[in-house]
Amino acid sequence: MWFSLxxxxxxxxxxKVYLNPGVRGRDRAAGLVSDALDRLGFTGGERAIRARLRGVSTVDTYSFFALDLDDRPDARAKVYVSHADATPADIQRAASASAHGDPAEVAAFCAAASGLDGPCTGRPLISAYTFLPGDRATPSGYSVYVPVRDYVSDDAEALDRACALSTRYGLPSALVESAVDAVRGRDLAAGRGLIAHLSLRTGPPRPGMTVYLSTETYGVTTARRRVGAA
Known part of the structure; x- marks a missing residue:
């Protein structure tokens, strides 16, 4: 159980609270997610998600089940799925389970954030399906999380991608740079992981982009040599 504020x-x-669908084993995760969504009134939600995946418990894994601990009318239930070796095309299909998402835009974001058109073989891409009050089997919103730290040579390259994408999605690049400067304690070219994930949200309740930063409390991941570097 995780909490976030x-x-x-x-x-x-x-x-918010995050629960582990695999607590009884990966093979039983789909059943737990299905039961949870049904009890919350989103009957058939798990089946709707699974229909857009490549194979639950093989290459696609239910990783988190999240709840807003709030009585607001826009309180959410969210289902997170990790996608091993996924391509942007795989993510486009996964995003099509959402009623108001933008699958083609999600695929373009994944390609730009990861720098790849083919499989992302490092840390997996992650989908998040947002269920809002009034939804049934079809989630309202969809988000994708790209672990950019595994797909760059260093954080200087990650910042370049974050700034380019933030400009595209209406998040001021100067704000991203300011946030990175506020937490970093090293040269960005000296490691990777300070900029951990880039995320795009489509559909309700709040579309947009998020840049996730790490405190690097336990260490710094070594930078890779850039392609073409002397």
């Missing part, structure tokens, strides 16, 4: 200047803090 969301703090915004214009709203009271919100608490």
């Amino acid at each position: 969301v703090a915004r200047p214009d709203a009271r803090p919100m608490l």
